Amino acid sequence: MSVAANRRRVDPDPAFARAFEEAASRLPGARFPELATARERAIARFVELGIPTQRDEAWKFTPVARLVNRPHAVRPPSEPPLERVLPHLLGGPKARRLVFVNGVLQPQWSHVGGLPERASIESLARVLETRPTAVLEELAEPDQGRSFTALNAALTDCGAWIELSPGTELADPVQLLFLTVAGASAPMSHPRIVLRLGAGARLALIESHVGLEPGPALTNLVFGARLQEGATLAHDRLLFQAAEAAFVGRAEVHLGGASRYEQTTLALGGALLRSESEVSIEGGEVECRLCGLAVPREGEHVDTFVRVHHRAPASHSDQLFKSVVEERGHHAFAGKIFVHPGAQRTNAYQKNENLLLAEDGEVDVKPELEIYADDVKCSHGATCSELDPSALFYLRARGLDAATARGLLTWAFAAELLGRLADPSARAAARRALAARLPAGAPADEEAAA
Amino acid sequence: MLEIQDLHVAVDGRPILKGLSLRVRPGEVHAVMGPNGSGKSTLAFVLAGREGYEVTAGSARFGDEDLLALEPEERARAGLFLAMQYPVEIPGVANMYFLRQSLNAVRKSRGLDEIPAAEFMRKVREQARLLGIGEELLKRDLNAGFSGGEKKRNEILQMAILEPRLAILDETDSGLDIDALKTVADGVNRLRAPDRAFLVITHYQRLLDYIVPDVVHVLADGRIQRTGGPELARELEERGYEAVLGGRLAA
Structure with a gap:
């Protein structure tokens, strides 16, 4: 196979396919043959694609195979005590919330009641059981060669499906809390979040990924959001994984005209935190702000990978990503702004500032602009420095x-x-x-x- | 209070101060005047302990202490204050938070308790009012987005709160309009006291119309070339450095 020959991919550990076989019959929605077939296809696709090596341009700075290509267990049971969970329940007393432990919904800590009629928040497992065709459509989206997206399609068993009809506004935030209790079981979970905001709808979403015990673990997230005309999404993301745990997440966001999207990611713990965001601006007067802070230390690796596509005129995107790199920490930032033909009067900015506190820390940056329109204001700047002596x-x-x-x-x-x-x-x-x-x-x- | 003897300082291996001697007693105001490149700012920085200034010979004593052996923070705690020519902007550090930490660090080293929050704010507001510093400026981050004049006033505010024994003012007049100059000079004059000394470093005489010095030194080519009273400053203003120093000013 040519892909294997130039070593852009390595074969997945056979444990992935074995874990799939063992788990397939107990995954939510398993009784629907179409869904089962789609999952079979996805795991075969994952095995075929393999796990990217650093020869793959999108993974140039990150040895993901070393951290992830190992046996993991699907949904190992765990019951963390309430006092360990409480500090991570966010959004205030009236927040709606879904809490998962190793990919399993925890009804005792979850509540999504009292919603306005035109809003729905469902756990993905429930949607898999009640509306499998809807999920099938999501899973059928082409993976464009992304192994982890294929792996997620094969094994996704948790997450949320959130829809707000036009004009619907939730006054209080929604929190999705994914807890990982690693221990000896090396759990993996594959959350999928589907978010649909109708015209003018407004939502504040807090997405937390928290590790409660050190040990190998994998969280492989696929997040997909569509904002219609004038919708607003505030998206706070807290990545607090425990030592040895890996997080691989991809967010794909489609923004309609005059919508507003603000994503802020704090990457504060975990052996590997790969946070990939691809935003497609599909209308004018869009306000899109992407921000992040990474503080890797002691062998931790944070990989921030951003793609912003301006596909319509007169929109604004702004990126601010910072890192503080301590001893043996590694931060990689690759950010690219595309201004597609016809996207005149685009304003697009990207700033990446890295503070390198230790000589054995490492920072890699790859800022890029690709512009196919002439009337635009675009800039990017990247710095890497020590503390200012003056x-x-x-x-x-x-x-x-x-x-x-x-x-x-x-x-x-x-x-x-x-x-x-x-x-x-x-x-x-x-x-x-x-x-x-x-x-x-x-x-x-x-x-x-x- | 401050006794500098035969001080030689090099920057990047290049000699800047070449045998500077100076003695400042408590209560005195000394002005150090000099043309550009004479070593004025080097003198200020080496006394405050900035890195990159290599003392190759000579000594500086501050009270009973060997000043040059102390870290910058130890000098500050011992009562030395440098009002900088270009105060650094530090976004993310609140002006008042910084000033309170600074004051408490100095108080701690003098065996005093931390200042109560209310007393601190009262003190700051009083001094800020005298210096024409608005409440809004106090709430901002340290020097962040301050104009040149606002930065200089903020330096004098810090000085008034920290109450040093020796204050070094490095070109505090640069970039100030006449009103700001007067406000800043008034701020300095209010702090004049029998147990406090000032070293006023300046290129122009005009600051010395408002802060009248006891002693004026002319620094050129890394050495004090002449010492006199306030009239020396006026002579410099009228005739220029070259005429006053004659052949002693290196080309």
Whole structure:
């Protein structure tokens, strides 16, 4: 096979196919032959595609096979105690929420009741049982050679299907919380989130992926959202995986005219966090903002992969991605803006700033613009630096010791992204996680002085 | 209070200060004037402890201490303050948060408790009012988006709150219009005290119309070339550095 010959892919561990065979009959919707066939096809496709190596341009900086190509278990049972889960329940007392542990819905912590008539939030497992053809259509979307999308199609068993009819607005956020309890079982889960916002609909979504126990684990997410004319989606994403765990996520977002999409991703823990976003702007007057902060350390690898397509005139996209790379941390950022023919009067910006705190940390950046229209304003900028010596001197010359000054400057650099999260409780949770991660933590009594 | 003897400093291996000596007693205001490139800012930075300034010979004592052996923060805590020519913008660090941390660091080293929040705010507001610094500026991030004049006022505010024993003002007049200059000078004059000294580094005489020095030094080619009273500053203003220094000014 030519694909194997140039080694852009390696064969998946046979354990994936075995896990599929063992799990297939108990996956939600298994009783529907069409669905079962689609899943069979998808696992065969995954095996055929293989797992990308660093020869694959889209995975150039990330040794994903090393971290992911190993045996995992499907839906190993686990019951984490409530007190471990509580800190991760976000969105306020009135939030609607679906909580999963290793891919299994936890009804005791989930509630999506009291919705307006024209809104629905269902767990994906339920939709697989009640409306399998709807999911089939989603699974039938071409994977364009993406192995993990094929793997997700084969094994998807959790996640959510959210639809808001035109003009529907949810006053309180919706949280999707995916907990992974690794332990010895090396669980994998394949969540799929389908989001449809009708014209003028508004939603605040908090998507959390949290590891409660260290150990090998894989979360392989496919997120697909369609926003009709004038719809608004605030999308906060917290990636707090535990040590040794891998997260591979792809978000595909279609934006209709005058819609507004704000995505903020905080990547604060996990052996591998691959966060792929592909946004297609399909109407004018769209406001799209993508932001992210990565703080990898001690062998952690964060890979941020962004594609923004301007396919219609007069829209605006803005990207701000930062990283703080500590000892043996690795951040890879690849971001590309496409301005397609006819997308005149596009404003598209991309900023990538990396703070490299350790000599053995690594940062790879690949910013790109591809423009096929002449009346556009586009720019990208990428920086990689240490802390500014003149700022350090300024703080020390006012009496702050070197460690405090470094801590304060690092916090100031990173904390900008906390402010981009739409939900206050997500911001507070991210603030705690960030403080625990940075060497000097959060500045002492910052609030009191503010 | 400050005693500099035969100080030699090099930057990137190039000698800048070449045997500078200076003695400042408590309560005195000394002006150091000099043409561009004479070593004025080097003097300010080497006294404050900035990296990249290599002392190749000489000494500087601050009170009982060997100033040059101290870290920048230890100098600040010992009571040395440098009002910088180009204060750094630090987005993400709130102005008031920073100032309070700074004051508490200095107080701690003097064996004092942290300042209560209410007392701190009262002090800051009072000084800010005197310096014409609006509430909005206090709430912003440290120097972020401040105009040149606002940055200089903010330096003087920090100085007023930290109450140093020795304040070095590095070209504090640069970039100030006449009203701002007067406000800043008033701020300095209010802090003049028998136990506090000032080293005012400037290119022009005009700041010295408002902050009247006890002693004026002319720095050129890395050395103090002349020392006199306030009249020396006026002479420089009228005749220029070249005429006053004659052949001593290196080309």
